[in-house]
Amino acid sequence: MKNSALFIVDVQNDFLPGGALAVPQGDEVIAPVNELQKQFEWIFASKDWHPADTKHFEKWPVHCVRGSQGARFPEALHISRIEKVFLKGTGASDDGYSAFEATNADLEFCLRSRGIRQLFVCGLATDYCVKATALDAARLGFDVFVVRDAVRAVNLQPDDEQKALAEMEAAGIHIIQSDQITKFRL
Ligand code: VGL
Numbered sequence: 086m087k088n089s090a091l092f093i094v095d096v097q098n099d100f101l102p103g104g105a106l107a108v109p110q111g112d113e114v115i116a117p118v119n120e121l122q123k124q125f126e127w128i129f130a131s132k133d134w135h136p137a138d139t140k141h142f143e144k145w146p147v148h149c150v151r152g153s154q155g156a157r158f159p160e161a162l163h164i165s166r167i168e169k170v171f172l173k174g175t176g177a178s179d180d181g182y183s184a185f186e187a188t189n190a191d192l193e194f195c196l197r198s199r200g201i202r203q204l205f206v207c208g209l210a211t212d213y214c215v216k217a218t219a220l221d222a223a224r225l226g227f228d229v230f231v232v233r234d235a236v237r238a239v240n241l242q243p244d245d246e247q248k249a250l251a252e253m254e255a256a257g258i259h260i261i262q263s264d265q266i267t268k269f270r271l
């Protein structure tokens with residue numbers, strides 16, 4: 086348990102139904118993410134944390150502007166045990182899809198200094214920030230698991246989710262279900 090961590094990617098109001106960049110069924114990740122937290126000693130999270138004016142908004146509707154209501158965690162998400170929140174996409178020109186690009190703290194250092202070798206990734210969205218974070222973690226040598234029932238995709242194209250899962254699997258990332266955690270966790 087001590088050498089594994091749960092990483093909650095961008096579960097923020099703007100990515101939930103009714104939000105500025107709503108991920109279809111994005112709210113459905115909250116219950117499994119809350120449940121998953123019970124199985125981990127270490128819990129980290131990221132937030133999309135954009136300036137009001139960024140090139141990122143040429144590709145996407147304005148969302149997760151730092152300090153805004155849309156950038157907050159939803160009330161239903163349990164947050165008291167989150168050790169640290171990594172803020173990303175904070176510049177005027179970076180997308181900051183990966184939590185390893187966070188500018189307030191060094192995610193790789195935070196994990197390594199705690200002896201964490203396994204990263205279980207959940208949250209939003211499968212085809213963007215979950216994928217980018219998981220791929221970076223795998224490249225850095227962490228053993229990476231994406232929890233299928235605790236992620237949802239934007240699906241700009243209907244098969245984006247499938248493509249993202251396939252790309253992650255090809256990079257050696259394990260796609261698992263919540264109820265398989267104990268089979269894999271150190
Ligand atoms: C995300 C699109 C734009 C994400 C963030 O969190 O997956 N997607 N910004």
Ligand code: ZN
Nearest residue numbers: 133141149174
């Ligand atoms: Zn964004």
